[in-house]
Amino acid sequence: MKSKASSKKKGVASRVRPLVQGLHAYVPGEQPKIRGLIKLNTNENPYPPAPGVLKATRAAVDGRLRLYPNATAQALRTKLAALHGCAPENVFIGNGSDEVLGYLIRAFVEPVASVPAGELGKATVQYLWPCYSLYPVLAETHGARPKAVPLLPDYGLPTAAALKRGGQWDFEAALSLVTTPNAPTGRGYTTDELEALCRAQKGVIVLDEAYVDFAVENAMSLAIRYPHVVVCRTFSKAFSLCFQRVGYCIAHADVVAALDRVRDSYNVNGLGQVAAEATLDQLPYYRRNFARIIATRERLRRELTGLGWKVLPSQTNFLLAEPPGAPAREWLQKLREARILVRWFTAPEVQQYLRITIGTDTEIDALLKAVRRSGKVA
Numbered sequence: 001m002k003s004k005a006s007s008k009k010k011g012v013a014s015r016v017r018p019l020v021q022g023l024h025a026y027v028p029g030e031q032p033k034i035r036g037l038i039k040l041n042t043n044e045n046p047y048p049p050a051p052g053v054l055k056a057t058r059a060a061v062d063g064r065l066r067l068y069p070n071a072t073a074q075a076l077r078t079k080l081a082a083l084h085g086c087a088p089e090n091v092f093i094g095n096g097s098d099e100v101l102g103y104l105i106r107a108f109v110e111p112v113a114s115v116p117a118g119e120l121g122k123a124t125v126q127y128l129w130p131c132y133s134l135y136p137v138l139a140e141t142h143g144a145r146p147k148a149v150p151l152l153p154d155y156g157l158p159t160a161a162a163l164k165r166g167g168q169w170d171f172e173a174a175l176s177l178v179t180t181p182n183a184p185t186g187r188g189y190t191t192d193e194l195e196a197l198c199r200a201q202k203g204v205i206v207l208d209e210a211y212v213d214f215a216v217e218n219a220m221s222l223a224i225r226y227p228h229v230v231v232c233r234t235f236s237k238a239f240s241l242c243f244q245r246v247g248y249c250i251a252h253a254d255v256v257a258a259l260d261r262v263r264d265s266y267n268v269n270g271l272g273q274v275a276a277e278a279t280l281d282q283l284p285y286y287r288r289n290f291a292r293i294i295a296t297r298e299r300l301r302r303e304l305t306g307l308g309w310k311v312l313p314s315q316t317n318f319l320l321a322e323p324p325g326a327p328a329r330e331w332l333q334k335l336r337e338a339r340i341l342v343r344w345f346t347a348p349e350v351q352q353y354l355r356i357t358i359g360t361d362t363e364i365d366a367l368l369k370a371v372r373r374s375g376k377v378a
């Protein structure tokens with residue numbers, strides 16, 4: 001994180017804070033500029049928002065655009081509270097769940113520079129790795145200490161006892177994050193194992209459930225029962241609303257009050273609020289989509305396995321799969337030549353795999369056709 005770059009920079013660049021000069025921005029999946037590519041690289045939902053959501057959003061595009069939106073997204077908080085069986089005081093909305101994660105760090109984690117050497121836990125953002133690669137970026141931006149502790153070799157969750165024995169995991173860390181189900185591995189965790197970890201944890205623990213609607217279990221009850229447990233969700237993945245940027249967390253009212261103190265004044269845009277509220281009136285439409293995506297996921301898993309790929313079990317809307325015959329990076333290129341985008345990560349723990357978002361059945365058929373063709377020339 002520390003950088004000598006400031007001494008070498010010239011002009012206004014030398015005035016940028018040394019911390020910021022040393023940062024590495026999060027690298028998102030490619031958003032292609034050319035049309036006609038099959039996009040299976042950023043875990044977007046292949047199905048459009050429900051017709052009622054499009055109608056409500058269009059209807060809101062009028063003279064009201066000159067007004068500020070509701071500063072707390074109160075109507076959405078109230079609707080989400082009803083959905084999850086909690087009070088509106090337990091709901092916080094963000095401009096995507098990425099923003100909620102950033103605010104959690106802002107509210108609970110000290111910058112390293114402001115804690116004495118013996119109290120580094122107060123400046124620690126801890127996570128089980130591999131996981132969502134934004135966490136270290138957010139920690140570093142805040143001047144906090146990112147701390148990655150490995151998952152089990154099969155990407156399972158270590159027990160609290162094993163974490164104690166291993167000695168790396170800090171049960172007092174200011175903020176711990178668990179991606180559940182995990183990304184980019186796709187692996188799901190049971191509520192029981194998550195609860196055991198949460199009970200052992202003293203600091204705030206965040207369960208990032210971005211993909212939970214494609215999973216067998218969810219851990220929302222833990223956020224409702226334990227004051228130090230926060231569950232983050234998003235409208236991006238299951239609810240086809242990436243474009244609008246709406247995410248939220250459910251947490252103890254004191255956590256929500258802290259987040260309200262650190263957030264930007266109008267952090268959730270008006271059309272996003274309208275679309276997310278309308279989404280909650282259309283849940284049966286989305287539940288049908290979850291079922292379709294899960295069915296397509298399982299078909300793709302079977303077919304790729306039959307073609308010699310090693311495919312990890314998934315409880316998300318993507319698969320992590322190791323291609324045969326050539327390194328994943330080469331397959332990424334071959335599929336790109338076939339106009340299909342998938343994601344490849346450079347992290348050593350997962351670099352033998354490709355992450356493939358579940359598209360429509362037609363898109364997945366095109367992927368399988370390209371895989372069969374590329375496999376023959378491998």
Ligand SMILES: Cc1ncc(COP(=O)(O)O)c(C=O)c1O
Pocket residue numbers: 043095096097098099132179183208210211233234235236242245246247
């Ligand atoms: C695990 C995880 N959490 C959170 C997010 C962010 O979602 P949002 O679009 O709500 O910011 C993502 C997006 O890829 C993700 O993979």
